[in-house]
Amino acid sequence: MRFVEQQVVLDTTRGRVGRIIKINGACLVIGRPSQEPWDALTSWCTNATLAERQQLECEEHQEQEVPAA
Structure with missing residues (x-):
């Protein structure tokens, strides 16, 4: 499978979803x-x-809406 930066993926080993940095x-x-x-x-x-x-x-x-302290 081919991935690109900023794509949202599921890491199946951790069961966590995140964005590729x-x-x-x-x-x-x-x-x-x-x-x-x-x-x-990637596998x-x-x-x-x-x-x-x-x-x-x-x-x-x-997160973007939270004002900086």
Whole structure:
């Protein structure tokens, strides 16, 4: 499967959905709002479902609305 930066994916080994921050060969750096990014192999990942993408986008939108302290 071919991935692109900013794509929302499911890391099947962790059961977590995130957005691809960087691609380094067969390794993806994946992130979510308010969480540390993690590494996952492309073979561990699949496209996120529509519901998973919408949930992540909602979290990203909420994070953007929080005023900086």
